[in-house]
Amino acid sequence: MKKLIGAALLAAALTGCATGMSPVNGTFYTNVTGPLAATDNPEKPTKIGRSTARSILGVYAVGNASIEQAAKNAGITRIHHVDYETQSIMGVIADVTIVVYGN
Numbered sequence: 001m002k003k004l005i006g007a008a009l010l011a012a013a014l015t016g017c018a019t020g021m022s023p024v025n026g027t028f029y030t031n032v033t034g035p036l037a038a039t040d041n042p043e044k045p046t047k048i049g050r051s052t053a054r055s056i057l058g059v060y061a062v063g064n065a066s067i068e069q070a071a072k073n074a075g076i077t078r079i080h081h082v083d084y085e086t087q088s089i090m091g092v093i094a095d096v097t098i099v100v101y102g103n
Helices: 002-014 067-074
Strands: 029-038 047-056 060-063 079-089 093-102
Touching: 047 067, 067 079, 067 093
Parallel strands: none
Antiparallel strands: 029 079, 047 060, 047 093, 079 093
16 A cells, blocks of 8 residues: 555656646647747848757756847847747656747
8 A cells, every 4th residue: 555655646746747838738748839929020030049948857947948048049139029839748858948039
């Protein structure tokens, strides 16, 4: 009985530990893209910048997934719109990427 309780507690502790910012998450796999922000910049975007942060088991997280970093990575000074991409594999590893479009 103790082993069964221990296994149940371990499974509960590991389920969904590392999740992204998506409003929908799959138990085994998540790969979702969505809108984050828009501006009134009327110019057609010619550059795309990305910044990413990663979480492992919800215990260890590293990265700079800021809009500022994504814009800087592509040399964008006028932002058109911002999307996000999130991916999670069995709640073990989760990535969040901010995608900035602009000029």
